[in-house]
Amino acid sequence: xxxxxxxSGPLSVPEGAxxxxxxxxxxxxxxxxxxYRQYSGKSPELIMxxxxxxxxxxxxxxxxxxxxxxxxxxLIRDSQPSDSATYLCAVNAGPYNNNDMRFGxxxxxxxxx
Amino acid sequence: EAGVTQFPSHSVIEKGQTVTLRCDPISGHDNLYWxxxxxxxxxxxxxxxxxxxxxxxxxxxxxxxxxERTGGTYSTLKVQPAELEDSGVYFCASSQRDFNYGYTFGxxxxxxxx
Numbered sequence: 418x419x420x421x422x423x424x425s426g427p428l429s430v431p432e433g434a435x436x437x438x439x440x441x442x443x444x445x446x447x448x449x450x451x452x453y454r455q456y457s458g459k460s461p462e463l464i465m466x467x468x469x470x471x472x473x474x475x476x477x478x479x480x481x482x483x484x485x486x487x488x489x490x491x492l493i494r495d496s497q498p499s500d501s502a503t504y505l506c507a508v509n510a511g512p513y514n515n516n517d518m519r520f521g522x523x524x525x526x527x528x529x530x
Numbered sequence: 531e532a533g534v535t536q537f538p539s540h541s542v543i544e545k546g547q548t549v550t551l552r553c554d555p556i557s558g559h560d561n562l563y564w565x566x567x568x569x570x571x572x573x574x575x576x577x578x579x580x581x582x583x584x585x586x587x588x589x590x591x592x593x594x595x596x597x598e599r600t601g602g603t604y605s606t607l608k609v610q611p612a613e614l615e616d617s618g619v620y621f622c623a624s625s626q627r628d629f630n631y632g633y634t635f636g637x638x639x640x641x642x643x644x
Binding site: 421449451453459460461462463466505509517518519520521522523 | 534563565570571572573574575578586589621630631632633634635636637638
């Protein structure tokens with residue numbers, strides 16, 4: 418079983434729609450969760466972090482965490498063509514930097530005009 | 531604030547040669563990480579420095595890989611001798627000392643071994 422699993426996609430949504438990206442993780446003790454966006458040929462860019470169960474909103478982005486289900490998701494509202502990228506889910510075993518982040522393989526999102 | 535800097539951005543070498551990748555983290559970031567992404571696969575952890583000390587090198591694939599972080603500043607990752615399966619994108623990331631707010635990644639070095 419992979420440590421962090423994501424649907425590889427591609428996920429295609431029309432402009433203005435909600436894009437929903439999902440991620441599950443295997444280590445029940447994980448405490449820090451992150452979403453990175455990676456454009457083709459570029460480095461991963463941190464867009465959201467979440468540490469507690471529930472929702473966290475930042476602009477058009479909402480991260481949702483359910484530790485009991487070992488599930489974290491990212492919702493992108495009013496999707497724009499510029500949101501087209503690969504979205505990486507990352508999980509850290511602890512809140513501090515004694516542990517190292519593990520990444521999913523990423524979900525490729527395409528937003529069609 | 532300058533970001534994480536990596537160079538070279540691309541390197542093409544022949545099997546059996548040596549390549550050294552360099553990473554300059556964000557100033558003040560004690561934590562420095564190396565990751566690698568092989569085509570089609572997830573980003574894989576290689577190792578983690580705290581200042582000049584190796585905190586965790588469990589992801590290093592074999593003894594052909596040697597990482598150093600002189601004086602707790604920049605880091606180098608040497609591959610010697612390179613093999614075909616070493617091809618991929620090598621990312622460096624750094625983070626603040628304590629609470630994990632997430633890593634800042636460099637732009638990566640694309641290594642191709644032919």
